[in-house]
Amino acid sequence: MNIIVTGASKGIGFELATKFALHGNHHIIAIARDESKLEMLRNTCEEIxxxxxxxxxxxDLASDNLANTNLKELIAKRLPHIDILINNAGLLVNSHLLNLSDDDLWRMIRVNFAAPAQLIKLLLPMMRQGSHVVNISSMGGFQGSAKFPGLSIYSATKAALAILTECLAEEQKEAGIAFNCxxxxxxxxxxxxxxxxxxxxPTSAAEMADFICNFALTGNRYFNGKILPVTISTP
Ligand SMILES: NC(=O)c1ccc[n+]([C@@H]2O[C@H](COP(=O)([O-])OP(=O)(O)OC[C@H]3O[C@@H](n4cnc5c(N)ncnc54)[C@H](OP(=O)(O)O)[C@@H]3O)[C@@H](O)[C@H]2O)c1
Structure with missing residues (x-):
């Protein structure tokens, strides 16, 4: 399968890319800013x-307009089509709204919401029936969940990503492209x-990555347009 994982230089995304490497002969594109960590990921995957x-x-996914960059070209050079896109890159700046700088506010909006939306727009022509887009949101952006001071913009951007998922599933139903969050x-x-x-x-990055990997590979057979809480701790 041809797979894209954003935010793959560390944390959940790094583990996720290694899970895909372990479980098949996939072609995986790993996107993040930190080049040396991405190289480390490549070496780890080759060893596995x-x-x-x-x-x-x-x-840098915080770029103003992804359509004006060479990102699509860089992706198309390596993959002729895309089976799985995982919008995992995320930014959390913990600060009450009153103390949050405008720069941090816009960076969270760009990385957590605008970049996934633009990336999907850019790459939809490379997807086909059976493709699966998995957006990584947070319980903070899940309606009715416990909320935490300092996470207002982070949680709101994650909620926006969740609703985008529901809407795009509807828009792309005929094309057979599934969207889950x-x-x-x-x-x-x-x-x-x-x-x-x-x-x-309570959960390690490797454990969560294992779940996301399996979900990305098979979840579109059972779910489309769903916002699924993946938590054993948050109410
Ligand atoms: N950990 C949790 O408890 C938790 C809970 C709920 C949801 N999540 C979500 O899960 C996802 C992964 O989180 P994590 O905990 O693994 O976070 P992490 O360890 O901080 O990793 C974040 C990843 O996003 C990338 N990233 C951040 N800004 C970027 C930018 N401007 N351009 C490109 N890549 C960028 C980082 O790479 P570079 O720095 O190299 O760019 C890194 O690879 C996020 O969407 C997060 O919101 C996490």
Missing amino acids: NPQAKLYPIPF LALGAVATEMLAEAFPGYKA
């Missing part, structure tokens, strides 16, 4: 399974450690 091909694309609970990564120092998450 020399048949799997991982192509790192160092790229996973609203994750706490996972032990750098993001969580920075936002909630000292908090011990």
Whole structure:
């Protein structure tokens, strides 16, 4: 399968790319800003399974307009079509709205919502019947869940991503392209450690990646346009 994982330089995305490498002869594009970490990921994947091909694309998803960049060209050079797109890259700046800089506010909107929307728009022509888009949201952006001070813009951008998923599933129903959204609970990564120092998450990045990998490969047979809470901790 031809697979794209954004935010693959660390945390859940890094583990996710290695799971795909382990479980088949997939062609995987890994997108993030940190080139050296993406190289490390490529080496790790090659060690796990020399048949799997991982192509790192160092790229800043906070760019104003992805259509004006060479991102699509870079992707099309490596993959003729796309079976799975996982919008996993995310940014969390923990700050009450009153103290949040405008720069951080717009960066969260760009990375968590605008970039997935633009990436989907850019890559839809490369998808076909049976393709699956998985958007990674958060329990913070899940209606009725516990909310935390300092996460207003982060949670709102994740909620926007969730509703985008429902709408696009409807728009692309005839084309047979499935869209699902996973609203994750706490996972032990750098993001969580920075936002909630000292908090011990019940789920490791590798465990969550295992679930997302299986879901991305088979979940579109059972789900479309769904926002699914993936948590054992958050109410
Ligand atoms: N950990 C949790 O408890 C938790 C809970 C709910 C939801 N989530 C969601 O799960 C996803 C993965 O989170 P994580 O915990 O693994 O976070 P993480 O360890 O902080 O990793 C975030 C990833 O996103 C990439 N990224 C951030 N800004 C980017 C940009 N401007 N351009 C390109 N890539 C960018 C980072 O790569 P570079 O820095 O190299 O660019 C990194 O690979 C996120 O969407 C997050 O919101 C996490």
